Amino acid sequence: MSLNVIDLIKGQLGPSVTANLSTDLGESEAGIQKAISGLLPVVLGGIINHADDREVTMAISNASVGNETLSSPDSVTSGIPAKIFGDKSSSIASTIATYAGISSNSAGTLLSMVTTAATAAIGKYANDQQLDHDGISQVLKDQKDEVSNLMPAGLSLASLANSDWAKGYRFDEPKQTVTKHDEPIEVTRSTADNGTFPDRELKEDKSIWKWLLPLLLLLAAAYFVYTKYTKKETTVTTTVVDSTGVIQDTTVIMNSPAR
Structure with missing residues (x-):
């Protein structure tokens, strides 16, 4: 001790x-x-x-x-x-x-x-x-x-x-309060002649079409299928004269596929 x-x-x-x-x-x-x-x-x-x-x-x-x-x-x-x-x-x-x-x-x-x-x-x-x-x-x-x-x-x-x-005790030097500072973080950046990351914008533009184009094609295909196979209602009115001479209208609703 x-x-x-x-x-x-x-x-x-x-x-x-x-x-x-x-x-x-x-x-x-x-x-x-x-x-x-x-x-x-x-x-x-x-x-x-x-x-x-x-x-x-x-x-x-x-x-x-x-x-x-x-x-x-x-x-x-x-x-x-x-x-x-x-x-x-x-x-x-x-x-x-x-x-x-x-x-x-x-x-x-x-x-x-x-x-x-x-x-x-x-x-x-x-x-x-x-x-x-x-x-x-x-x-x-x-x-x-x-x-x-x-x-x-x-x-x-x-x-x-x-x-x-x-001698050796430095009684003439006043006590100083030491303030601790965090050391700065050094950041290293790499810059090309035509700017930092010159190809980034082009790559980002191309990446949009990677998902937008297939989506548009899918929507077009869905619309085509819908219009082709959806049935339309057709109303046909037939006039019939019976044996008594009374005129009767007969309405027939026909479903036919759209063309």
């Missing part, structure tokens, strides 16, 4: 810690939480960039949550911010203060505290797993790809991106 160092660090900065920091620093809890969300990738990125530094890994190895408190870090971890951030600590604090809406002094205090929490959390894991310098270094390097994804939207560290602690 892969280790998530951020979860280890957040375990040291739970709601109760945030509430206490809000009271101690005179800031809103929302401001404290926002500042911490911005400091997490900054602090972790700085520590990872010093993963091969034995002074840093030794400080991590010697750190223990039971031997120090977040508000009063011991001498082992108190020098870590200066080690990984150099002279950029005040600039980082100022940037975080503007982002979170808190004072620069509060942001500077939080920078030290988040660094202490990160060092202590990683140190406890290293002690539990009995990791040496190489083991701690590898654990930190395995987290490198996750750091830039932790940068909250709206936080810009462009002015600090060229510092040693920020």
Whole structure:
């Protein structure tokens, strides 16, 4: 199972810690939480960039949550911010203060505290797993790809991106939303010199006569048969003079075939 160092660090900065920091620093809890969300990738990125530094890994190895408190870090971890951030600590604090809406002094205090929490959390894991310098270094390097994804939207560290602690993380590049577009479908058409499908109209005209001509012939044949064999009624009237001298008309209806 892969280790998530951020979860280890957040375990040291739970709601109760945030509430206490809000009271101690005179800031809103929302401001404290926002500042911490911005400091997490900054602090972790700085520590990872010093993963091969034995002074840093030794400080991590010697750190223990039971031997120090977040508000009063011991001498082992108190020098870590200066080690990984150099002279950029005040600039980082100022940037975080503007982002979170808190004072620069509060942001500077939080920078030290988040660094202490990160060092202590990683140190406890290293002690539990009995990791040496190489083991701690590898654990930190395995987290490198996750750091830039932790940068909250709206936080810009462009002015600090060229510092040693920020190498490789591109904190100056704002997050962009990638919109997925369907790839266009390419249609290939074949066109002759005299147009596309020049023979289509002629073929369609010929196809009409294939069924129309037989139909006409069938209708003509049916009419011929009908007129030839249908019988006509012929009325014949015969005048007869009987022996009494009375004239009688006799009508005979004859059916004869038509010609």
